[in-house]
Structure formats: structure tokens, C-alpha cells
Amino acid sequence: xxxxxxxxxxxxxxxxxxxxxxxxxxxxxxxxxxxxxxxxxxxxxxxxxxxxxxxxxxxxxxxxxxxxxxxxxxxxxxxxxxxxxxxxxxxxxxxxxxxxxxxxxxxxxxxxxxxxxxxxxxxxxxxxxxxxxxxxxxxxxxxxxxxxxxxxxxxxxxxxxxxxxxxxxxxxxxxxxxxxxxxxxxxxxxxxxxxxxxxxxxxxxxxxxxxxxxxxxxxxxxxxxxxxxxxxxxxxxxxxxxxxxxxxxxxxxxxxxxxxxxxxxxxxxxxxxxxxxxxxxxxxxxxxxxxxxxxxxxxxxxxxxxxxxxxxxxxxxxxxxxxxxxxxxxxxxxx
Numbered sequence: 296x297x298x299x300x301x302x303x304x305x306x307x308x309x310x311x312x313x314x315x316x317x318x319x320x321x322x323x324x325x326x327x328x329x330x331x332x333x334x335x336x337x338x339x340x341x342x343x344x345x346x347x348x349x350x351x352x353x354x355x356x357x358x359x360x361x362x363x364x365x366x367x368x369x370x371x372x373x374x375x376x377x378x379x380x381x382x383x384x385x386x387x388x389x390x391x392x393x394x395x396x397x398x399x400x401x402x403x404x405x406x407x408x409x410x411x412x413x414x415x416x417x418x419x420x421x422x423x424x425x426x427x428x429x430x431x432x433x434x435x436x437x438x439x440x441x442x443x444x445x446x447x448x449x450x451x452x453x454x455x456x457x458x459x460x461x462x463x464x465x466x467x468x469x470x471x472x473x474x475x476x477x478x479x480x481x482x483x484x485x486x487x488x489x490x491x492x493x494x495x496x497x498x499x500x501x502x503x504x505x506x507x508x509x510x511x512x513x514x515x516x517x518x519x520x521x522x523x524x525x526x527x528x529x530x531x532x533x534x535x536x537x538x539x540x541x542x543x544x545x546x547x548x549x550x551x552x553x554x555x556x557x558x559x560x561x562x563x564x565x566x567x568x569x570x571x572x573x574x575x576x577x578x579x580x581x582x583x584x585x586x587x588x589x590x591x592x593x594x595x596x597x598x599x600x601x602x603x604x605x606x607x608x609x610x611x612x613x614x615x616x617x618x619x620x621x622x623x624x625x626x627x628x629x630x
Contacts, residue, residue: 397535398523400577401570402516405509407609409437411616414505415606416581432505433619435612438464440620443505446479457482461621461629467491469629486624508579508604511547512570515539520549521570529571530603534580537570540590552592567595579604 395403411433418428432443440462447456457479461469471488473479482488515521520539527536539549542560550556556565565587571580583598610616621630 396523397572397574397577398516398521398537401521401537401572401579402513404572404577405512405579407434407436407506407509409435409612411435411610411612411619412506412509413606413608413610413619414604416505417603417605419601430505431606434506435617435620436506436510437612439466440464441506442620442622442625444483455479459483459622461625463629467629469626483622484624486626489626489629508570508582508602511541511549511568512579514547515541515549515568515570518549520551522551524569526574527569527571529580532580533574534571535574535577537572538592539568539570540587541566541568550590553590555590565590567592569598579607 412435413433414431416430416432418430427448429446429448430443431446432441434441434443441460442462443460445456445458455477457473457477459471463469469489469491471490473482473488512521520541521537522539524536524538526533528534529536538552540552540554540556541547541549542556542563542565544559544563548557548560550560552567556563567585567587569583569585571582572578573580581601581603583602584600585595585598587595610619
């Protein structure tokens with residue numbers, strides 16, 4: 296009895312590898328698809344596209360014993376059947392039928408690459424009795440430059456504590472803070488109070504910095520640690536909820552809920568991260584962090600840290616947008 300086409304040993308290896316395609320689905324008529332098809336049919340070890348945009352690498356699939364060799368002219372003559380074969384491989388690579396899943400699209404939405412990420416976060420901590428922290432940042436992951444402004448307010452108080460950081464491509468940090476009687480707009484528009492040195496970060500926890508959702512979600516996705524958990528209400532709107540387990544170990548380690556943690560995270564405090572994304576656009580809306588007593592989500596308590604993303608923009612690296620990484624009041628050496 297003849298084997299079904301989808302039981303082919305190569306396609307089975309591809310399904311097991313399950314590399315992700317994000318950003319754009321590979322077209323069967325593209326040069327990449329033709330190259331892949333030629334390698335498959337000639338018996339070479341295929342090189343499969345994994346990732347699009349800012350994060351790319353390649354997955355080497357198991358070598359297949361060739362049954363025949365097909366020259367380049369014959370490759371060009373293969374029409375509908377060849378295109379259909381590549382289309383099957385592409386659908387298998389995406390891990391879905393008919394297109395990328397919501398998790399795939401959420402990953403593509405936070406793949407910033409060399410763009411400038413403009414993000415405004417509103418963060419609340421359960422133990423801070425109503426104190427809110429609004430953090431606006433312009434970050435370019437490609438070269439590490441960033442400008443972050445933190446405004447911390449107490450309920451009923453018209454004044455605020457304002458801090459600003461600028462990080463250059465060389466890693467040099469400029470910072471200034473207005474602690475008493477501060478009017479945010481006049482302070483931010485000024486060019487005084489800068490000093491160099493010190494750490495770049497906000498009080499409380501590392502979850503405070505703009506770009507954290509994007510960075511962490513990419514890491515969790517690559518670890519295959521993101522699962523869908525239906526819909527939920529977050530910040531007054533109906534959104535999709537995705538979940539990951541994690542542990543903070545200097546770097547953040549992720550794994551799938553309900554499964555044992557990796558060896559590096561054993562014995563560490565387990566955290567449940569609920570990622571919230573727009574159901575239509577897959578754009579990030581925010582996340583919560585809860586402590587857990589086991590690897591099961593039912594063991595996790597109420598969120599201790601909630602971050603709502605009020606603005607999430609990916610800006611092209613034009614001179615005007617790159618200037619946002621320093622701002623009008625920045626020291627000369629920081630520009």
C-alpha cells in the first residue's frame with residue numbers, strides 16, 4: 296500500500312522540528328522556497344527558514360537519502376505539483392492549518408529588530424497602596440540605545456517623582472531625578488541635572504522597563520513556553536490570554552505551565568506570567584506576574600505585579616525617530 300504524502304520521512308522530520316515562521320508566511324514562489332525544494336528533491340540536507348524580521352536563524356533538518364538527482368533546469372519546469380509540495384512544507388512549518396496561530400502573530404508583533412520601540416507602561420504593585428508608575432520609553436534593541444522617563448504619583452498628590460535615563464550605544468548611562476516639588480513637563484523639557492554612571496533600571500523589579508514584554512515574550516516563545524488560555528478581561532477590555540511559567544535567575548527562564556521546570560530553575564520561586572494581547576491585531580496589551588507554589592497554574596496567587604501597555608509603537612529608524620532616543624534636553628555627549 297502506497298504511503299500517504301504527509302507520512303513522507305522528510306515531512307515527519309519537519310513536523311517534529313516545528314520551526315516557527317513569523318512576520319510573513321513563506322510564499323511557494325519565493326527564491327527561499329525554490330531553494331528549499333531543490334535541496335529536498337536533490338537529496339541535500341535542507342535549510343529551513345526560521346523567523347522573519349529582526350530574529351532569524353536556520354534549522355538543519357535530517358539528511359534524506361536521495362532517490363534521484365534533478366538538475367536546475369528541471370526544477371524550473373516543475374509547476375503546480377512543486378508549488379503544492381512547498382506549500383505543504385510551509386503549512387507544516389507554521390504549525391497551523393491556513394496561517395499562523397495567535398501565539399505566532401503575537402511573537403511577530405513584538406519582533407522589533409532595528410526599529411525604535413516607543414512604549415508607555417502603567418505599572419501597579421499590590422503592596423504599594425495605590426501608587427502608580429507611568430514609564431515612557433524609546434528603545435532600539437538593535438544597538439542597545441534607550442531613553443526612559445518614569446513618573447511616579449501618589450493618589451491625591453499633584454506633584455510627582457520624575458526620573459530620566461539615557462543609554463548610549465556604548466552602554467554609557469546618563470540619569471537625572473526630580474524628587475521634590477517636581478512638575479514633570481518643565482523638568483523633562485529642561486537640560487539640567489544630568490550625571491553619568493550608575494545603573495539603568497527602575498525601583499521595584501526588572502519588569503518595570505519598557506520593552507520587557509517584547510523581550511520576555513520572544514524568549515518564552517523560542518522556549519516553546521507560551522500556551523493559549525482563552526479570553527479574559529484586562530484593563531476593561533476583552534483580550535486573549537496567553538500563559539508561561541518562569542523563574543528570575545538574573546536571566547529569565549520560561550517553561551510551559553503544568554510541566555516540570557528546566558534544571559536551572561529547580562528550587563527557585565515559580566512565577567506565572569499572564570500575557571494579554573489584542574485578539575484582532577495580536578498587539579501586546581499588558582501582563583501580570585503571580586507567585587506559585589508548584590508548576591500548576593491553580594497553585595498561583597493573585598497578581599503581585601500588573602503592567603498595562605498604553606502605547607506600543609514600532610517606529611522606522613528615520614533620523615527623526617532616532618532622535619527620540621536622546622530627546623531635546625540630552626547632554627551633548629549622549630547624542
